[in-house]
Amino acid sequence: MNLQDKIVVITGGASGLGRAAAEYLATKKGAKVALLDLNAKAGAETVAALGEDKAIFCQTDVTSEESIDTSISAIMAKFGAIHVDINAAGIPLPCKILDKEGKATSLEKYATVIKVNLNGVFNVMAKCAEQMAKNQPDEKGERGVVINISSGAAYEGQIGQSAYSGSKGGVNSMNMPAARELAKYGIRVNSIAPGLFGTPMVKSLDEKVQKILISMCEAPKRMGEMVEFSHTCIYLVENSYVNGRCLRLDAATVMQAR
Ligand SMILES: NC(=O)c1ccc[n+]([C@@H]2O[C@H](COP(=O)([O-])OP(=O)(O)OC[C@H]3O[C@@H](n4cnc5c(N)ncnc54)[C@H](O)[C@@H]3O)[C@@H](O)[C@H]2O)c1
Numbered sequence: 001m002n003l004q005d006k007i008v009v010i011t012g013g014a015s016g017l018g019r020a021a022a023e024y025l026a027t028k029k030g031a032k033v034a035l036l037d038l039n040a041k042a043g044a045e046t047v048a049a050l051g052e053d054k055a056i057f058c059q060t061d062v063t064s065e066e067s068i069d070t071s072i073s074a075i076m077a078k079f080g081a082i083h084v085d086i087n088a089a090g091i092p093l094p095c096k097i098l099d100k101e102g103k104a105t106s107l108e109k110y111a112t113v114i115k116v117n118l119n120g121v122f123n124v125m126a127k128c129a130e131q132m133a134k135n136q137p138d139e140k141g142e143r144g145v146v147i148n149i150s151s152g153a154a155y156e157g158q159i160g161q162s163a164y165s166g167s168k169g170g171v172n173s174m175n176m177p178a179a180r181e182l183a184k185y186g187i188r189v190n191s192i193a194p195g196l197f198g199t200p201m202v203k204s205l206d207e208k209v210q211k212i213l214i215s216m217c218e219a220p221k222r223m224g225e226m227v228e229f230s231h232t233c234i235y236l237v238e239n240s241y242v243n244g245r246c247l248r249l250d251a252a253t254v255m256q257a258r
Contacts, residue, residue, distance in 0.1 A: 001142045001237050003029040007079045010035055011062050011089035011124050014042035016199030017149065018088035020226035021233050022046060026054045029234060034075045034082075036060035036068075036124070037089065062089045062120030068127045081135055084237055085128035087121045088149040092201055095163035110163040117167035121148050125178065125189070133185040143186035145237045148174070150193040150246055156255040168193070172246045179244030188243040190236050195250025198223040218252035 008025055012018035013035030023046070025031040033050065035057045037043050043057035056078050058071035075082060095109045125146050132144025150171040157165030171191055178189040196202060196213050202223070203210075214221060232249050236242055 001083065001138060001140070001145055001240070003031045003084070003234065003237055006031050006083040007075065007081050008033050008084040008086065009075065009082055009124070009128055010086045011037065011060070011120070013037050013088070014039040014046055014057070016088070016201055017194065017197060017226070017229050018086065019046055021086055021088070021230045022055070023050065024227065024230035025233070026050045031084070032079055034058060034071070034079070036062065036071050062124055063115045065123060068123055072127050072131060076131065082128050082131040082144070083135060084145045084147070085125060086147045086149070086233055087124050089120055090117045090149065092164055094160040096160050097162055113163035114167050114170075117164065118170040121171055122174065129182055129185070129187055132187050137186050140240050141186050142188070142240060146178070146187065146189040147233055147236050148189070148191040150191040152193050152195045152248065152250045152253060152255060154193055158255055159258045175246060176244045188240070190242055190244065191246040192229070192232055192236070193246050193248045193250065194224060194229060195248075195253040196223045197226070197229060216253055216255055218254070220251055224249065224251065
């Protein structure tokens with residue numbers, strides 16, 4: 001699918017990877033972007049920088065159907081269609097199974113991560129797919145593309161990442177059934193599993209921890225650049241033959257246990 005004049009919904013679009021993709025797609029590929037995020041201040045700033053003709057911000061909680069419905073209505077009223085959905089909203093909340101005293105963690109903490117990172121992805125994907133299915137197919141028969149953001153932690157989660165890894169593994173496992181089901185509408189579904197990118201989520205970690213994480217990158221031995229993430233989103237939108245898969249974007253990194 002060609003991105004020129006297409007409407008791209010990006011959750012987590014007010015920060016980090018989501019915001020970087022929004023800026024790149026709007027300024028370099030001629031797309032119009034809808035940013036769905038909890039953070040109203042950062043969302044408004046991003047829209048101001050891109051221009052209101054190219055961007056809309058909708059304060060959204062991806063865990064709430066009602067909140068997404070309201071945002072989708074606003075996007076349809078402004079731009080009239082949805083062609084691409086990039087689901088990057090996520091939280092990294094650590095969650096050990098047992099605490100220092102050997103006591104089981106509360107289910108609530110685990111469930112919070114699953115609710116945002118996994119249920120939130122399904123929630124937004126389903127609502128966007130409903131709109132995509134109404135599009136006229138392009139010359140390749142495509143009506144929409146979904147890109148869900150997973151993580152390298154889906155494969156080699158570290159100690160304390162049972163909830164996070166579980167949520168991201170779930171995102172990857174949805175690729176195939178979603179791609180199969182939505183194929184008849186001309187909608188493709190893939191995920192990206194980033195390694196280490198210097199977003200606010202990662203920069204909030206202790207510097208010592210960041211150095212240890214970089215040391216686990218094989219080559220190149222550095223954090224990923226925002227443009228490298230944006231290019232991967234573009235590749236997945238433009239290459240019609242990639243479907244139902246997860247693309248690892250991680251410099252051959254294999255995370256150690258801690
Ligand atoms: N940065 C990395 O190295 C890295 C590595 C692997 C995976 N990821 C994944 O990439 C995605 C983006 O991460 P990032 O590093 O850009 O993080 P970030 O913290 O910079 O951005 C995440 C955004 O999601 C929003 N958000 C959180 N909960 C939400 C909710 N309930 N509803 C709507 N918005 C919500 C936040 O407000 C924030 O703006 C996440 O899913 C993360 O798990 C990031």
